[in-house]
Amino acid sequence: MLIIIHSETNQHTIAQNLGRSEYSYYFVLKEYRPVLERLGRVIEVTDPAREVDALYLDCLARGEPCVFLSFSPPHRTPIHLACPTLPVFAWEFSTIPDEPFDGEPRNDWRTVLRACGAAITHSSYTVNAVREAMGADYPIVAVPAPVWDRFAARGAQLQGQPAPTEPLMLKIKGLVADSRQLNLDAFGPKHLRRGQGIDFTAPVSEQTLLLDGVVYTSVFNPGDGRKNWEDMLSAFCVSFREVEDATLVLKLTHHDAEEALGDILHHLYKNQPYRCRIVLIYGYLADADYERLVQATRYVVNTSYGEGQCLPLMEFMSCGKPAVAPRTTAMIDYLDAGNAFVIESTDELTAWPHDPRKAFRTLRYVTNWASLCEAYRASYEVATRQPLRYAQMSAQAVLSLQGFCSQAVAEQRLQSFLAQLFEHRAMLAEEAPGP
Template sequence: MLIIIHSETNQHTIARNLGRSEYSYYFVLKEYRPVLERLGRVVEVSDPQTEVDALYTDALSRGEACVFLSFSPPHRTPVNFTCPTLPVFAWEFSTIPNEPFAGDPLNDWRTVLRAAGAAITHSSYTVNAVREAMGADYPIIAVPAPVWDRFSERGAHLKRQPLASQVRLTLKGLLADSRELDLRAFGPVATREGVGIDFQAPPREHELVLDGVIYTSVFNPSDGRKNWEDMLSAFCVTFREVDDATLVLKLTHHNAEEALTDILHHLYKNQSYRCRVVLIYGYLADADYEQLVQATSYVVNTSYGEGQCLPLMEFMSCGKPAVAPRTTAMIDYLDAENAFLIDSTDELTAWPHDPRRAFRTLRYVTNWASLCRAYQSSYDVAKDDPERYAQMSAHAVASLRKFCSQATAEQRLETFFEHLFENRVVETPEA
């Protein structure tokens, strides 16, 4: 079996595409690849329009079955190939786009999904949303990016202690520490004073030392789903009088100034507080990333919805309990035994690529008071209940193994492909 794969972002463009639309599909493709290589011969293409059908014709001439997996949302998935094409996509809203807009009929995902005949996504939540639009028997499967093996192996070598003690890591880029910044430099423009940050200066090395109860979140600050404003304000209020609580925000973006400016202003607005907030923008070598994971007590998510949330899955696979809402994809792997759950309520919103901003779907809004309670409860466990912390850590590893291990992905994909071949959704050569 020949499995052709493609993502619009690749190893050559990822650096400049960080934080841009669809960039995370490349990371999903990378995690899928080892599993796909157990199921068939894998070829990654850079120009699907010229390469896919040529590879397909060649495969059929040799009597080899062939499928093209497009790691992209349906409206960016080609529908003109002879080669059977399946979108592999993430989605975090209650409905899929079910009407054309912006002059593009492919914005009605039903058109693409009908043409494909099947699809792969990453959560049962998305499977349900697709089947609501396409019918209960539409062939779609939830296979999250299989990150567990790689990160659980890392986690096995790390201390799973609830408190950090002089954990040191080095980064090359920008480090903004609320205890070292003159926050007046990030206040209202008319009243700013003090020394700010020179975003044009060449990246340099910094050493970060972490102590106490460490909360970590990894996200793109320009991604409107992430709701980092609530994460930050609730942290500053909950730990206003607490010296040993630290929130580390590892920011993924292609532009430092865009990534940090708004968050720095919120650091100013949420004053005063004795807790610590650290912003990391820049490169962490594997060893230093592992140090960040080791220092972390809890991984935090306060988003309006997730297609799967790779950072949350990665940290939990390493044995780090979460502070997060149990919504969208997170329903599949969060529970009260591996996370401090945050209440949320749904509200109307628009599909993110709809320029009309028409209300057609739901997102999930964090209950701010519940977030504060989750912070406080998690802090109390880290400080005073190491036995419960150890249980939550072990359960996090076990839960994520079931959700996103390579073995789970291989079994699901193998069964799915067999079903598709049997039902001729994916063409097989004539005997």
């Protein structure tokens, strides 16, 4: 079997596309690839319109099954190809787009899903949303990006090591903004600003960061309106206003430093005073330093309005780091009270993110701010005074994520799904009338 794969962002364009629309599909493709290579030959293409059907016709001539996996949302998935095409997509809203808009018929995802005949997504929540629109028997399977094996191996190396009593040092090529070293008055309202801020035009240099205490970490794109980092930050500052050894690390993924940090720095100013520590990291972390960040972290945090799967949350939990997060959308599949401090949430009307009309057609999930504060305080109590419970939550996080996003789970689901797909297509071909 030949499996053709494509993402609009690739290894050559990822650096300039960080934080831009659909950039994360490249990371999903990378995680899928080792599993796909167990199922067949894999070829990655850069120009589907030119390359895919030529490869498909070669396979057809020698009787080899062939499928094209387009790592893209349905409205960016080609539907004119002769090769069987499946969108591989993430989605975190209660409904899928079911009407055309902005002059693009593919914005009605039902058009694309009917043309493709099947699809792959990453959570049971999305499967249910698709089948609500397409019918209960529509062929779609939930296969999360299989990150567990790689990150569980990192976690196993840390297993048995006590929480670091000495500060852990990270080296970061980029910007580090530390609330304890910044003059926060430089980030207030323009008419009140005074003191030195940050020179975003300065050449990128290597920074050293020391982390200690109870560290909470979140990895996200601050330009992604779904992430709701404002609540994450304000609740942390209030919950730990008098707690010096509580640290929130925000690892920011974006292509522009000033755009990534500017608004967050203003919120650091607005939430004063607080004795807890807030650290913003903008820049590249080598694998060794990323592992040290994971080692220093006690909890991974998410306060988003919804997730298609949330790779950072999955990665840290696979390493044995319990979460502080809401149990909504894709997170329903792997979060529970045994591996996370679950934040309460309520639903509210919103628009599909790519709909320029901003028409209310779907739901997102808003975290309860008081519940978030309560989760912060309860998690801190467990980290500092209940080591046995923390160890149990850590072990449960690893076990839960193994069942959700291991390579073994992905391989079994993909193999079964693709086999059924080819069997169904072969049956249709036999039933088709001759010329």
